[in-house]
Amino acid sequence: MIGRLTLSDFRNHADALIVPDHAFIVLTGENGAGKTNILEAVSMLAPGRGLRGAALRDMTRQGGPGSFGIAAEVDGVMLGTGVAPGAPDRRQVRIGGVASSANALADHLAIVWLTPAMDRLFMDSPGGRRRFLDRLTLALHPGHAVHSARYEAAMRARNRLLTNLPAADPAWLAALEAQMDEHGAALGGARADLVDRLSAELAAQPDQPFARPVLEIAQEDRAEEPLASRLARERRRDAAAGRTLSGPHRNDLAVVHAAKGQAAALCSTGEQKALLLSILLAHAALVAARRGQPPVLLLDEVAAHLDPMRRTALFDRLAMTGGQVWMTGTEDSLFSDLSSATRFSVCAGRVGVPQVNPRS
């Protein structure tokens, strides 16, 4: 749990202090106030590029000193990250006051997030769903990123080599295809394991009033032939296409609304949000089981598109996770059903004093 968060010159926050008193933290304010920026700051206390996937230099406050700092006490350990003036692209990390690497933050904090950009996850192209699938897989299989990077590197090299196909060295091509086979099998295995475990977790959850999704990795075809021999056979076709047409880089995540038997993309906006939340909550449960403690949930504009019944159900489910939950919204009334939360109003980059359950 994050006990105390400070921001300096991060996005539109010159100087902010947030000390949560409850597991639920609710940030409300007008559009552009700086609520998402606070969630993004929290997400920067874990490895990776944060919930917006933004460049570090874009996080430094415009008109500020050209640096930013984020610090938080997480289960008694001080975590800090930021950039120094003159080095806007070099991320610095401190754990317990000692300079460290961003990857080492994973030992101290796990985060699961939902952003409005994910509202279109089921409608948009497979690439977004693949990245989503890989992000979830990485939380359970830390080696996933390495396999992914090596697979992509071998594929890029193969694609380059195929541009001079008749003259290309077949032994070199075969070596690259063997690498794609090896790392591709690891990628596919880890993704399949994630989907199996999410499915088991989802099956154990009540499906009302939240929609229960059925998940499957959609593959272009399910040929049993090893990828390396397939790639060797398809060199000519791939050369003509200018890219590799077979392999796990073409996988998609297929999601179906179980009760309706309908593809998620055909469901209503609120139904899609409920399906996505079901997946994320199942994922949070898997992360909790792996780490022995629940992840911190960052839920940006989570109540949008949910009817009051689903909102109440969501808050009940969130309370059952036992972890810390940060939520944002433009109106306080969206969170009136929450029985205990620390509420902060955010206005033009300033965080107000906390209000604990103003209505109780």
Ligand SMILES: Nc1ncnc2c1ncn2[C@@H]1O[C@H](COP(=O)(O)OP(=O)(O)OP(=O)(O)O)[C@@H](O)[C@H]1O
């Ligand atoms: N590097 C930066 N320096 C200063 N301001 C920034 C920087 N990056 C973004 N901003 C500003 O931060 C403001 C707040 O953004 P944020 O996304 O946190 O708003 P929000 O409160 O979540 O609003 P909404 O309800 O519309 O989602 C935006 O107006 C944006 O222009």
